[in-house]
Amino acid sequence: MKDEAENVSDGSSRRNFLKKVGVGVGAISVTGIVGSSLLKGNEAKAKSGKLVKLLSPEGKLVEVDQDDIKSAKGIQPADNETVEQHKLEARAGLPNRKFAMVIDLARCKNARKCVEACQEGHLLPKDHEWMRLYLLQDDSTTSKYWFPRPCFHCDKPMCVSVCPVGATYKRADGIVLIDNQRCIGCKFCMTGCPFSARVFNWKDPEVKVPEGHVYDPETNIPATEGTVGKCVFCADKLRLGELPRCVSACPMGVIYFGDILEDTVTNGNETERFSKLMTDRAGYRYREELGTLPSVYYLPPTQRMFPVESGLEDTDKSIKDRYKKVGPR
Amino acid sequence: MRKKIIYAILVLSVLPFFTLRTFGQEVTKITPYVTLQYLKNSESKRILQTTLTYSKNRMEIPLQGMEISLFTGTEKKETIAHVVTDNKGIAKFEITGDTKLISDKSGAWTFTSEYNGNDSIDAGKSEIVIKDVNLEMSLTLVDTIKTITVKATVMENGKEKPAAGEVVKILVPRMFSNLLISELTLDDSGSATAEFPSDLPGNKEGNLTVLAKFEENPVFGNVEKSETLKWGLTTDYSVPKSHRALWTKTAPKWMIYTLSVLLTGVWGHYLFALISLIRININAKRKAREEYKI
Amino acid sequence: MEADRKLITDLTPEIEKTSIKWYITFFIFLAFFAVGIYGLYQQIDKGHIVTGMRDNVVWGFYIVNFIFFMGLSYSGALISGVLHLFHTGWRKPIIRMAELITIISLIIGPFFIFFCIGRLDRLHFLFLYPRIQSPITWDVIAIITDLVGCFLYLYLSFIEDFAILRDYPDLKVAPWKKKLYKTLSLGFTGTEQQHKILSNARMVMAAMVIAIAIIVYSVLAWIFGVTLQPGWHSTIFGPYFVIAAVFSGTGLLIILMWIFRKIYHLEEYITQRHFVNVGVLLTVIAAFYGYFTFSDYLTKWYGSIKMDSILIDKLFTDYYSLFIFANYIGILLPCIIIAFPKFRTIPNITIAAIIAVTALLVNRYIIVIPTLETPFLPIQDTRPDWITYSPTWVEWSLTLAGVSVFAMLFMLVSKIAPIISISEMQEKDKNEIMK
Known part of the structure; x- marks a missing residue:
């Protein structure tokens, strides 16, 4: 059997891929500015000067130089070769990286911004949440605490072991992804995962995918009926050197993310040494005894910033209903 | 019933006024938030970075594709450039030798970033005053202790002066952000020293970058000095390509052996049964032929 | 080859003529099947949202049916294999039924997996x-292997009968059937050499079928056993499933014996002796099965690992009546009925068998569903109406469709082949068989 990882060289074809596909999800994409403007600051002068009115993603009328716009129609669909090449890269992962997440339970107050950002960022339908917030209580004598749960991206992932068709896979950088064009929907991975991290598309998700968008296992957009979905650690963002959506969205800085090989994690504002955080705050992994070796670490809810009840204060009834059956277990 | 009809007519007659009023109302404009930053990197490249955002539900939302004008000088402003914001609401401009800058008596530059606004967005601007600072960093081994020494001087009224009392951060750039090693306050001579940790991982060869930085200094802006050297631990992380495990592409050997042995055994017996069937058929044919002969 | 006309008329009651009763029964089952097809259409059209399965209980009634039907199949193979291998004299009138159970439920079982899969395409x-x-790959290989093996085994046992039907002079059947018998009998004429080859092959396949049945059903058990889920992650699951399968298959065999005896008036061939013998077999297996069940739950309860405790708590509260029925009544009552010679009448034994089979179906249900309702992380932050599982009409309709297909296939086979092996019945002195 040929290892798919062998076929992958570097990130260069990803860039081609992005160029051909158009950048991601936004309704309009502006070229020539992202990243390259640092060296070509004067570029703006060379523009056509014709301003075009456009509706921004926030629904506001904005004016944009004509040259900056690649209209949705203008996006060239990526050719098959590029898509296939990218699929191989999405299977191999980023070279010499090993990602980890640290979740500080002391700061979480069920603000649910991580959930919202995740749902929006991955165009997920309602009732199909990748990020979940649990209100845990280990025993009636111990205290309740909020417990955000992404996919743990285990190093010995049971879900990957049991997949009969190799639709879900473990990458060298530690990320576990699903190719939902391969998934047959047997749901074995869902029973295999001890952390309920996987969700199934029980019906057609009815996602409005931007025109010209090409399926990419790193975002798993669009969700497909009859297949399994789960948190992807925002592998697409990592490829661009950006933090996962839930990390940037959290107003409390609950979620740290980083490359464990660099011994560094950040929540966007604070950057800490991973090992120091583990030592100082007695970091742990959820249900270590199951031996799946998660890539997500937790800092115990000591000296909390918010009382646990505050997590249900400003929430809708529909959210409160989700925490009716809470008790020690 | 009658009451209902009257009520309906009443509502219908009042409705147009309401609609008219709503149309007549001016759409509230967005109040943008303009920032301007001065960056001087390790190669002494100077960059002006301006951002255009607005706040909605306490979230900062970028304004994309907007033209922003950059100026220099205080009373008599001169245009440096017009730049367009990207999808994060950021626009950058590099100051080169060709760029004409107007400095005041003390030698400081004033930069202004202005957005003119449009139908739905208000105008906005931001101004900074920057003094050019010269940041030096030297990395030495003192008795096997990795030591960082920084020194900063400012040109003031044509004279070089130490940047005493200012804070310099020592950072190590990582994938997503910079890891803070220490924060140094410069002494009267404008210099300070710090010890570099011995247990910080670098890349495969142990290389890492040490970065000294004035971060958002109100006078100097962002000024950096960096150097890459072998001060980190070597990290060797590689997954063997032919790694056999339950969760990899190739299965453990024992699994393949067991399955092969089992299947060969079973299907071998099937073959025996099939051959038996064929033998019965052949036997029957032979017998029929013999009978025919007789 | 020649055979007694009476034997042929008695044992192949449906080959020559088709009764109106046959048509009526067949169409009733066909109607059930049609409803199932409509349910399937709904499921393909609207997605799995029409089932009762949701993100926690991802495997529902379909998987229960899958295990159940596969269990019937493997037990059919085991029973016929063991009885054949040990030359049990009284096996002869009933062994064909066990073989047919094997093949027919083996054809139906995998369809329930297809219903459960999100992307059939x-x-x-x-x-x-x-x-x-x-x-799952193991299971795919195993089921294919098993299907081929069981077909071979069944075919070997059919050759002589086909030869008899081929050679019988005034069998009033359509020409295509005659032709079919001629082809399928492979020119078997019953020479000594042919008999020797055939009996050797049957012996080997009987042994093989036993081995495969054990391995294959263990593989199915391991689908559950290898996961970390509380209640599933158990070393006992392989043998436990095998025993449970034989339990259900033996029960079904008794039920079918009763049905065939009634419909086709086979009182002369299937006697109380057969019921008692298979009934005793059922009791012995029930004892083993009860022992496995007890030892599995005892260790879980006594050890009281948190997740196991929560599961057992759930079984004794939400699933109390089902648990009691499946694991107490379903095991003890058949044992009691058959253990006392006084109670050993044909209807009683059949009732015991019906209890055993339903109890086992319920047992499969309380193995699959409560575990999925007891994940390590409590079920929270999900739509409240998505938490508990109950099968919808789609699942029920497809389940009934499966049962209908089981019956229809049996009926179709009876149109072509003898339901009791003619060759075996005429081979030896009838008295010896009936003894």
């Missing part, structure tokens, strides 16, 4: 991109 991926680390 990608089923061929199982062969395009197989991963042998996955127990």
Whole structure:
């Protein structure tokens, strides 16, 4: 059997891929500015000067130089070769990286911004949440605490072991992804995962995918009926050197993310040494005894910033209903 | 019933006024938030970075594709450039030798970033005053202790002066952000020293970058000095390509052996049964032929 | 080859003529089947949202049916294999039924997996991109192997009968059937050599079928056993499933014996002796099965690992009546009925068998569903109406469709082949068989 990882060289074809596909999800994409403007600051002068009115993603009328716009129609669909090449890269992962997440339970107050950002960022339908917030209580004598749960991206992932068709896979950088064009929907991975991290598309998700968008296992957009979905650690963002959506969205800085090989994690504002955080705050992994070796670490809810009840204060009834059956277990 | 009809007519007659009023109302404009930053990197490249955002539900939302004008000088402003914001609401401009800058008596530059606004967005601007600072960093081994020494001087009224009392951060750039090693306050001579940790991982060869930085200094802006050297631990992380495990592409050997042995055994017996069937058929044919002969 | 006309008329009651009763029964089952097809259409059209399964209980009634039907199949193979291998004299009138159970439920079982799979259109991926680390791949290989093996085994036992039917002069059947018998009998004429080859092959396949049945059903058990889920992650699951399968298969055999005896008036061939013998077998297996069940739950309860405790708590509260029925009544009552010679009448034994089979179906249900309702992380932050599982009409309709297909296939086979092996019945002195 040929290892798919062998076929992958570097990130260069990803860039081609992005160029051909158009950048991601936004309704309009502006070229020539992202990243390259640092060296070509004067570029703006060379523009056509014709301003075009456009509706921004926030629904506001904005004016944009004509040259900056690649209209949705203008996006060239990526050719098959590029898509296939990218699929191989999405299977191999980023070279010499090993990602980890640290979740500080002391700061979480069920603000649910991580959930919202995740749902929006991955165009997920309602009732199909990748990020979940649990209100845990280990025993009636111990205290309740909020417990955000992404996919743990285990190093010995049971879900990957049991997949009969190799639709879900473990990458060298530690990320576990699903190719939902391969998934047959047997749901074995869902029973295999001890952390309920996987969700199934029980019906057609009815996602409005931007025109010209090409399926990419790193975002798993669009969700497909009859297949399994789960948190992807925002592998697409990592490829661009950006933090996962839930990390940037959290107003409390609950979620740290980083490359464990660099011994560094950040929540966007604070950057800490991973090992120091583990030592100082007695970091742990959820249900270590199951031996799946998660890539997500937790800092115990000591000296909390918010009382646990505050997590249900400003929430809708529909959210409160989700925490009716809470008790020690 | 009658009451209902009257009520309906009443509502219908009042409705147009309401609609008219709503149309007549001016759409509230967005109040943008303009920032301007001065960056001087390790190669002494100077960059002006301006951002255009607005706040909605306490979230900062970028304004994309907007033209922003950059100026220099205080009373008599001169245009440096017009730049367009990207999808994060950021626009950058590099100051080169060709760029004409107007400095005041003390030698400081004033930069202004202005957005003119449009139908739905208000105008906005931001101004900074920057003094050019010269940041030096030297990395030495003192008795096997990795030591960082920084020194900063400012040109003031044509004279070089130490940047005493200012804070310099020592950072190590990582994938997503910079890891803070220490924060140094410069002494009267404008210099300070710090010890570099011995247990910080670098890349495969142990290389890492040490970065000294004035971060958002109100006078100097962002000024950096960096150097890459072998001060980190070597990290060797590689997954063997032919790694056999339950969760990899190739299965453990024992699994393949067991399955092969089992299947060969079973299907071998099937073959025996099939051959038996064929033998019965052949036997029957032979017998029929013999009978025919007789 | 020649045979007694009476034997042929008695044992192949449906070959020559088709009764109106046959048509009526067949169409009733066909109607059930049609409802199932409509349910399936709904499921394909609207997605799995029409089932009762949701993100926690991802495997529902379909998987229960799958295990159940596969269990019936393997037990059929085991019973016929063991009885054949040990030359049990009284096996002869009933062994054909066990073989037919094997094949027919083996054909039906996998369809329940197909209903459970989200993307039926990608089923061929199982062969395009197989991963042998996955127990599902093991199961795919195992079921195919089993299907081929059981067909071979069944065919071997049919050859002599086909030869008899071929050679019988005034059998009033359509020409295509005659032709079929001629082809399928492979020119078997009953020479000594042919008999020797055939009996050797049957012996080997009987042994093989036993071995495969054990391995294959263990593989199915391991689909559950290898996961970390509380209640499933148990070393006992392989043998436990095998025993449970034989339990259900023996029960079904008794039920079918009763049905066939009634419908086709086979009182002369299937006697109380057969019921008692198979009934005693059922009791012995029930004892083993009860022992496995007890030892599995005892260790879980006594050890009281948190997740196990929560599961057992759930079984004794939400699933109390089902648990009691499946694991107390369903095991003890058949044992009691058959253990006392006084109670050993044909209707009683049949009732015991019906209890045993339903109890086992319920047992499968309380193995699959409560575990999925007891994940390590409590079920929270999900739609409240998505938490508990109950099968919808779609699942019920497809289940009934499965049962109908089981009956219809039996009826179709009875149109072509003898339901009791003619060759075996005439081979030896009838008295010896009936003894």
